[in-house]
Amino acid sequence: MEIGVTVNGTVYRRDVEPRLLLVHFLRDELRLTGTHWGCDTSNCGACVVWLDDVPVKSCTVLAVMADGHRVRTVEGLANNGDLDPVQAGFRECHGLQCGFCTPGMMMTSRWLLDHNPDPSEEDIREAISGQLCRCTGYENIVRSVRWAAEHETVEAQP
Ligand code: FES
Ligand code: FES
Numbered sequence: 761m762e763i764g765v766t767v768n769g770t771v772y773r774r775d776v777e778p779r780l781l782l783v784h785f786l787r788d789e790l791r792l793t794g795t796h797w798g799c800d801t802s803n804c805g806a807c808v809v810w811l812d813d814v815p816v817k818s819c820t821v822l823a824v825m826a827d828g829h830r831v832r833t834v835e836g837l838a839n840n841g842d843l844d845p846v847q848a849g850f851r852e853c854h855g856l857q858c859g860f861c862t863p864g865m866m867m868t869s870r871w872l873l874d875h876n877p878d879p880s881e882e883d884i885r886e887a888i889s890g891q892l893c894r895c896t897g898y899e900n901i902v903r904s905v906r907w908a909a910e911h912e913t914v915e916a917q918p
Contacts, residue, residue, distance in 0.1 A: 763827035767792065768836030776823050782816075783807040785823035786833060794834040794863045798892075805891025808864035809833045815871045817890075834863035837870060845908040846870050855904030857895035864891050869905045878909055 764773045767790060774789050786792045786809065795818060798806030807818040810832035818831075837844040846869045849855065856862040865888055872879055872887040879887070884905045885898070893901060 761824055763824055765823070765826045765828075766830045768832060774823075778822065778824055780823045781819055782809070782811075782821040782823050782826050782831070783818040785826070786818060786831070789823075792833050792835050796860055796863055798860060803892065804861070804894075805864045805868070805888075806861050808867045808891065810867060810871065813871075815868050832867070834866055837866060844870060845912045846873065846905065848911065849904040849906075849908035850901075853900050853904040853907050855897065855900045857893075857897050861891060861893040861895075865893070865901055869901075869908065872905065873909055873912060877912065879905065881906070 761778055762773065762775050764771055765785070767786070772790055774785070776785060776789065783795055783797050786795045787797065795809055796806035797819060798804040802817055802820050805817060808815050809818045810816070811821060811826060812829050837847055843851070846866050850862060850866060868888055868891060872884065876883055881902050884902045888901065
């Protein structure tokens with residue numbers, strides 16, 4: 761079936777099977793491999809993207825359900841080559857080890873900061889509670905998001 765999905769501001773039209781998952785649409789059809797596929801049980805959250813401004817696990821969404829909607833992936837975080845503060849925070853605070861969970865963690869963190877610019881450690885932990893870091897790097901992930909919160913305004917200024 762023919763679908764049209766706006767991903768990171770670009771409209772992509774593809775003929776897809778109705779059973780195709782959004783995570784596979786992004787990775788295999790569009791070659792946006794920053795979104796990871798880490799389980800078969802909808803537990804890991806490596807696949808988190810935004811669907812119309814809301815974080816979703818893209819392995820729980822059919823590509824056809826995204827027809828006519830907007831998707832934002834980790835490839836759409838940076839702005840004209842400048843890292844998003846969340847990305848900078850993960851870099852500054854060593855918020856990743858193997859990096860497998862990182863794209864999903866960053867997409868959730870970006871959403872959190874957009875809705876709560878000054879989150880507590882508890883807020884951050886709750887926000888990412890649906891996602892797993894197999895390297896167990898949670899301490900540094902939380903620090904990274906706090907770093908982003910503290911540098912967001914400064915970074916956003918020209
Ligand atoms: S791949 Fe989606 S939750 Fe694991
Ligand atoms: S950094 Fe390895 S899974 Fe999180």
